[in-house]
Amino acid sequence: MAAALDAAAGTLLTVFEAARERTTSRLSGAQLRAVMVVEQHDGINLRRLATLLDMLLSSASRLCDRLVAAGMLEREPGRSDRREISLHLTSEAEWLLAELRADRRQRLAVILAGMTPEGRRALLAGLQEFDEVARHRHPPEPPVAEPSAETRPGERATATGPGDWSSGEPQAGWSSGNRPGGIPHGRSTGDAPSGWSGEAAGGGWSRTA
Numbered sequence: 001m002a003a004a005l006d007a008a009a010g011t012l013l014t015v016f017e018a019a020r021e022r023t024t025s026r027l028s029g030a031q032l033r034a035v036m037v038v039e040q041h042d043g044i045n046l047r048r049l050a051t052l053l054d055m056l057l058s059s060a061s062r063l064c065d066r067l068v069a070a071g072m073l074e075r076e077p078g079r080s081d082r083r084e085i086s087l088h089l090t091s092e093a094e095w096l097l098a099e100l101r102a103d104r105r106q107r108l109a110v111i112l113a114g115m116t117p118e119g120r121r122a123l124l125a126g127l128q129e130f131d132e133v134a135r136h137r138h139p140p141e142p143p144v145a146e147p148s149a150e151t152r153p154g155e156r157a158t159a160t161g162p163g164d165w166s167s168g169e170p171q172a173g174w175s176s177g178n179r180p181g182g183i184p185h186g187r188s189t190g191d192a193p194s195g196w197s198g199e200a201a202g203g204g205w206s207r208t209a
Contacts (some may be wrong), residue, residue, distance in 0.1 A: 019107055032054070034064070039093075043079070043088060046061060073088065073090065085165065
């Protein structure tokens with residue numbers, strides 16, 4: 001069963017990658033993942049970002065430098081401690097992510113339109129149960145307490161809990177609202193199959209009355 005699911009998931013990943021190549025080709029996979037983490041954790045500091053990305057602090061710092069230079073991230077003094085830098089998305093990054101998700105949903109809607117209503121319902125139910133079990137086994141990490149001393153160059157930031165279960169994008173969730181890496185719920189796109197609501201490919205397919 002696991003092997004069959006792994007093979008079938010490859011098609012879904014291909015759809016996601018095709019959307020990424022069209023809308024965010026100027027960003028590497030690591031850069032896109034960092035942008036999505038900052039979107040989910042607005043105002044995150046560098047140490048926390050490195051933890052969630054499972055990166056060395058120095059590597060995360062260089063990654064942020066490139067994203068700032070590309071106009072994707074902004075650095076601001078922290079609200080609680082102005083000596084600490086917080087990270088925020090730029091309007092360009094927000095637009096880029098919106099384009100990515102719109103493209104992804106459109107591609108998924110085309111495939112879902114070719115499925116039977118029963119198949120769509122079974123797919124959604126299975127993915128929602130998969131998400132629930134995965135989140136129960138690997139709950140989100142609690143916030144990491146920030147030590148006063150700076151981490152030495154090259155030292156890996158450590159987490160206090162198990163890592164996210166997704167391999168591609170952070171906090172993946174098939175039924176998540178706007179979490180990156182999942183199939184986010186979206187507004188009607190008008191391309192849903194007949195008899196289905198317009199949250200096409202948003203993880204929110206629902207049968208209309």
